[in-house]
Amino acid sequence: MTTEADITAWLATQQEAMTALLREMVDIDSGSYNKPGIDAVGAVIRRFLESHGLTVETIAQQRHGDCLRASIPGQQAGNAGGAIMLMGHRDTVFPDGEAERRPFAIRDGIAYGPGVADMKAGLTMNCFILAAFAKFGGAPAPLVGLFTGDEEIGSPEGRAVIEAEARRARVVFNSEPGRVSGNVVTGRKGGVFMQFRITGKAAHSGGNFAEGISAIEELARKVQAIHALTDLDRGITLNVGLVSGGQSVNTVAPWAEGQIDLRYVEPADKDDIMARINAIIERSYVPGTQAQLTVRGEFLPLTQTPAARKLFELYVSAAAASGFRTDGEFTGGCADSGFTAGVGTPTICAVGPVGGKAHTPEEFLRIDTLVPRAQACARAILRLDGTSL
Numbered sequence: 001m002t003t004e005a006d007i008t009a010w011l012a013t014q015q016e017a018m019t020a021l022l023r024e025m026v027d028i029d030s031g032s033y034n035k036p037g038i039d040a041v042g043a044v045i046r047r048f049l050e051s052h053g054l055t056v057e058t059i060a061q062q063r064h065g066d067c068l069r070a071s072i073p074g075q076q077a078g079n080a081g082g083a084i085m086l087m088g089h090r091d092t093v094f095p096d097g098e099a100e101r102r103p104f105a106i107r108d109g110i111a112y113g114p115g116v117a118d119m120k121a122g123l124t125m126n127c128f129i130l131a132a133f134a135k136f137g138g139a140p141a142p143l144v145g146l147f148t149g150d151e152e153i154g155s156p157e158g159r160a161v162i163e164a165e166a167r168r169a170r171v172v173f174n175s176e177p178g179r180v181s182g183n184v185v186t187g188r189k190g191g192v193f194m195q196f197r198i199t200g201k202a203a204h205s206g207g208n209f210a211e212g213i214s215a216i217e218e219l220a221r222k223v224q225a226i227h228a229l230t231d232l233d234r235g236i237t238l239n240v241g242l243v244s245g246g247q248s249v250n251t252v253a254p255w256a257e258g259q260i261d262l263r264y265v266e267p268a269d270k271d272d273i274m275a276r277i278n279a280i281i282e283r284s285y286v287p288g289t290q291a292q293l294t295v296r297g298e299f300l301p302l303t304q305t306p307a308a309r310k311l312f313e314l315y316v317s318a319a320a321a322s323g324f325r326t327d328g329e330f331t332g333g334c335a336d337s338g339f340t341a342g343v344g345t346p347t348i349c350a351v352g353p354v355g356g357k358a359h360t361p362e363e364f365l366r367i368d369t370l371v372p373r374a375q376a377c378a379r380a381i382l383r384l385d386g387t388s389l
Contacts, residue, residue: 003138004382008322008375010132018124018370019111021048025090025120026104026113030065030149032091038065038149041090041120045070045127045147052131054145061157065090065149069165072133072143082170083142084381085345086126087162087336088119088352089151093359102361111365117355121365122175123147125352125374132378140385141170151336154193154297159339166340166347171311171389173377174337175352178369179329185350186312186328188335189235190270190301194260196222196281198291202247202254212252213288216245219256221285226260229276235265236273237332259296263332267301299334300342307346310389311380315348318379322372346389351377 001009024044030037042065046056049070059067071083092098092115104113111121126145133139146165148158155162166172178184198219203212223240230238238260245256260277264270281293304312312328319326337349353373355365 003136004379006136007132007138007378007382010135011128011371011374011378014128015367015371018128019367021127022111022116022121022124023104025123026116027099029094029096029099030090030092030115031094031096032064032150032153034096035063035065037096038090042066042068042147042149045123048127049130053134054130059161061149064157067149067158067161068147070130070145072130072139074139074141074143082168083144084139084384085165085169085172085340086129086143086145086175087172087340088123088126088175089148089336090123091149091152092118093152106367109367111367112363114363117177117353117363117365118358119176119352121355121370122177122352125370125377126175128374129378138382140382143381144169148336154191154299155336155339156297158336162336162339163343166343166345169340169345171384172337172340172345172347173351173380174335174340174347174349176335176337176350177352177356177358177365178350178354178373180354180356181329182324182354183327183329183350184312184315184348185302185331186304186308186348187330188302188338188349189263189265189332190267190338191299191334192262192270192274192295193297194262194277194293194295195257196260196291196293197257198245198255198289200252200254200256200286200289203252205250205252209252214253214286215256215289216253218284218286218289218291219243219245219258222280222291223258225280226277229273234269235263236269237263263334265301300338302335302338302341302347302349304328305341305346307389308341308348310387311346311348314383314387314389315351315376315380318383319376321379322375324372324376
């Protein structure tokens with residue numbers, strides 16, 4: 001048998017083991033600000049990988065989950081420099097206690113639970129691909145599995161690790177969930193997450209109303225102005241998704257704050273929109289208020305370069321050999337793949353198992369896609385030397 005046949009045949013026997021590893025990870029709370037939980041998921045991954053003979057390095061992070069870097073030396077020289085990088089994040093968007101309220105469950109071949117698709121199934125897949133190459137060899141270049149911990153909030157700490165690793169990489173496979181259509185992702189929007197805080201002046205809303213300066217009124221006016229920047233034809237959206245403020249119902253609000261989500265397609269549009277947002281924040285619609293804007297996280301857009309197109313075509317061929325058809329699609333969601341593409345490394349995203357309704361209680365994963373998606377990614381890795389990548 002060839003190495004490709006050995007690896008894909010072994011993966012075909014691993015669905016039950018994949019499901020068990022996935023269950024263990026899903027049943028651990030790992031929201032982006034829960035560093036102990038994210039690191040607990042990392043401990044599960046480390047234990048699995050080390051049991052299969054891989055070396056796992058910890059890249060400590062102060063505020064969020066540590067990054068884990070697993071590696072396998074290449075078996076061949078390859079026709080291009082750099083490692084083959086498998087990437088995924090361990091954090092989810094869900095609050096503490098969600099894993100206990102909604103533990104991992106399978107109904108009619110569909111798995112449910114917090115982060116089951118986004119993206120603990122992709123982490124599971126990457127673990128088994130790495131284990132397969134550790135067992136059978138054959139990688140045309142060194143393999144690196146990078147497991148980060150803060151993607152859902154823009155990778156404020158993980159970005160530097162991701163970009164450094166990507167600069168040394170030959171290609172990147174990001175195992176975000178495959179689309180419900182079965183497609184992979186070849187393009188994503190960029191995004192900026194911001195927070196603005198407004199200061200007003202408190203006053204009794206009955207006895208001294210005129211002495212107050214309402215930060216909440218100022219926030220309302222700014223929200224309207226910010227939302228008006230949305231331009232659907234250009235793929236630009238603005239959403240103030242969280243607001244808070246005030247002291248009591250009978251007090252003119254002395255403070256208020258909001259959080260802004262900006263999405264864009266063209267990199268040149270970001271600077272234009274950011275300048276307009278800053279102008280809105282600097283303007284006082286309610287005289288006497290002051291406001292400050294803070295950028296909390298940022299994603300770069302994923303665009304398909306000619307080299308990334310070749311990687312996509314290689315994956316499509318590998319998928320066909322693994323028994324399924326796939327195509328590329330664009331999504332408004334952001335991901336760490338924008339950072340790897342941003343440093344010039346050919347990148348393909350959403351090669352993970354197929355799922356949907358991410359970030360909601362209805363999030364789901366098709367169990368029957370665990371094995372074929374792992375086989376397709378392994379085949380694409382093995383066939384890299386037949387390309388100019």
